[in-house]
Amino acid sequence: MNNYNQIRVRFAPSPTGYLHVGGLRTALYNYLFARKNNGVFVLRIEDTDRARYVEGAVENLIDTLHWCGFDYDEGPQKNGSFGPYTQSERLEIYKSYTQTLIEQKKAYYCFCTQERISELRTAQENLKQQTKYDKLCLHLDHNVIAQKLKDGVPHVVRLNIEADKKVVVEDIIRGRVEFDSNLIDDQVLLKGDGYPTYHLANVIDDHLMKISHVIRGEEWLPSTPKHVLLYDAFGWEKPVFAHLPLLLNPDKSKLSKRQGDVAVEDYRAKGYLPESLVNFVALLGWNPGTEQEIFSLDELINIFSIEGVNKSGAVFNIEKLNAFNFEHLRKKNDTEVVRILKEYLAKSKFADHKFDDDKLFLIVEAMRPRISFVKEIIENSSYFFESPESYDQEVIQKRWKDDTSENLKSLAEEFSKLLNPKKEDYETALHKTAELLNIGNGKLIHGVRLALSGVGGGPGLYEILFILGKEESIRRIEKAIEKIRI
RNA sequence: GCCCCCAUCGUCUAGAGGCCUAGGACACGAGCUUUUCAAGCUUGUAACACCGGUUCGAAUCCGGUUGGGGGCACCA
Structure with missing residues (x-):
């Protein structure tokens, strides 16, 4: 085609x-x-x-x-053989092409005022007619036109659309779409300020820039017959249209x-x-x-x-x-996520803090399955970056019992005996404490979680303990015992 | 009002006459797993707008109806 x-x-x-x-x-x-x-x-x-x-x-x-x-x-900002690529820098091009259209009587000067146009439109609307320009200026004598131009009378240039023509738009997405030229307005091509309208500029530019396919939104489909008519008026080959x-x-x-x-x-x-x-x-x-x-x-x-x-x-x-x-x-791999996390940290209230990469990697690993956005690591688990200032009231009610403080004291003691503990070491210590106290692991787990994080959910408890480290974990347990009263 | 476009689960979609008791994804429900929250795994609910026609056979082709959308500028 x-x-x-x-x-x-x-x-x-x-x-x-x-x-x-x-x-x-x-x-x-x-x-x-x-x-x-x-x-x-x-x-x-x-x-x-x-x-x-x-x-x-x-x-x-x-x-x-x-x-x-x-x-x-x-x-x-890029080289190319078809520039300039900014339409406001191509005004002379549009003018000269419009001139050839005028010479061939395919376009014409229109001196009608905005007032007349809008009066015409309301009159047509009242009569429930199609609103379109009535071609009044098409029939102006060429001497009159010359005089008006000489006098600097404000004007636009309109496309002279022939009546009773079938205008066909071939669209690769929609197939063949037909329009009746009687229903198409004599579109303004050049505005009063000398700038082209979209319709004129896009046709001229697409042709000059050798655009093979025009892929654009469906809202353009109703004005495509105007463009088709313009291509025909210029005698140019049309691009392939695809309306999304x-x-x-x-x-x-x-x-x-x-x-x-x-x-x-x-x-x-x-x-x-x-x-x-x-x-x-x-x-x-x-x-x-x-x-x-x-x-x-x-x-x-x-x-x-x-x-x-x-x-x-x-x-x-x-x-x-x-x-x-x-x-x-x-x-994304951990390295990339850590990089993004660092960007967010730099913009957060923790901007002044220094967190070492090892720790950030562990945090990312722990939080990954729990987030859709990197910034949620900071929003949902700020406890990795600072000690919790408050504790979720609902979780306190559910998980903090009369004996929790005492139990956690024993646990903290057990933790303090650990040397460079790994995740498993915390787990072993917790199990041991529970056994010693003759209680279930759960009685300890939820309390520690709350003490460390202030909230009821999050990564595995032993993971949190390991990431925070022994000293910080013990500090937080003690702080919670101090602050949480039931 | 006029012109144009569109029509499958709530949403994004697969489907080009028999493979469709209509498939997938998101969302939602249930279960498993996990002494948290997620994630993961399994599983469930849920759609061819309607009416005619063509055909042995229609979600698929044709016509109409209805519904939705877009456009009717000296805006793009």
Whole structure:
């Protein structure tokens, strides 16, 4: 269908502040498609709306993409033969192409004021008619046009859409979609401020940048006939279109800010691993046809195919994302987790403390099966880093009996006799004490756990004892005997 | 209102006419394990929106209905 000899795709966000997870998925599929097919992945900045421009948004976008692990081949801050890759730097290009369209009568100047346009629209709405421009300025005499231009009358340029034409969009995900040209508005191509609209800029750029496949969200499907008409007006070959299903809120509406986090940056800040987010989002609307669900980015590249993309929208379900994070976290080796833990520690209230690596490795090993996020090691088991300041009241009620203090005193004594104890040594000592006191092990275990950690759950008791060390453990037992009153 | 898209467990999905008494994952329930909490293992509940048609045979093909969503800017 097309003569492109190389796969070239693009991700074309507008710099409005942050990367939306829907945008992440679009970027991902483009990226995977490019890498899988030895193609080129272009990043293009669509900043033709000056009102919405946000300072620093481009830098943030690039940083976030980088965090996700996507590297682009051409784009801002990168060389490429088709630049510049920022639309605000391509204004002259859009103008000159529009000029040729005007000369061929495929586009025309429109001097109508915003007021007239909105009056026209409300009138049409009241008559329950299709709202569209009435082509008034199409019929202006060329002398009148010349005069108005000379006088500097504000104007836009519109595409002259022919009536009674069937416009066909071929989409590899949705098949053939037909539109009636009578229902398509004479789209503004160049705005009053001289900037192009999305429709014009994206068509010109995709053509000039030799984009072979346009892979974008389904919200673009209704405006694709305009783009098709533009390609035809220019006499250009069309790229292959692929409109991706939408990402949805739990109530099935288009994923939006109002119903939770939508920025990739939000998930990054919450401690999700980039590989989890990417893996999760990849499976929203696509699947490899096997039962495997956990993939690295490289594995995704290997197995991705655009044919595996389905048509219906997918709810963004945080619970499953959390499960993915758990899975990816457990695939990481201890060294990596310790590295991440250190980053969190440096930002925590323990920033000034020095913890040696041996200890951190033991903590990570103990906490691993109990967490989905690395930062939970600090949140859920702060007792590894500081002595507990309080004790869970419920656990006291359940586990701290009249004789607990006395029993723990004996146990602490037994512990103090140990020399460089290992996990097993603590266990042996505890068993011995229980036997001596003629009580079950459980009577001791729960009390010690509470004394050491302040809470009722966590890693194996002997593991905690070993990680804390003999001196610290005894100190905490004594402190608890002192502080816990029933 | 008009145009377009979509439709399998609560959610993500497998399924391209017989392999489907519909498979997997998350979540949820139960059991085992563990003198904690998790994890792990085993196991259970749970879906083809509806109505017609085509066919020997339909979750799969066709039509309609219903439902959901998206779009109708000098925003992208």
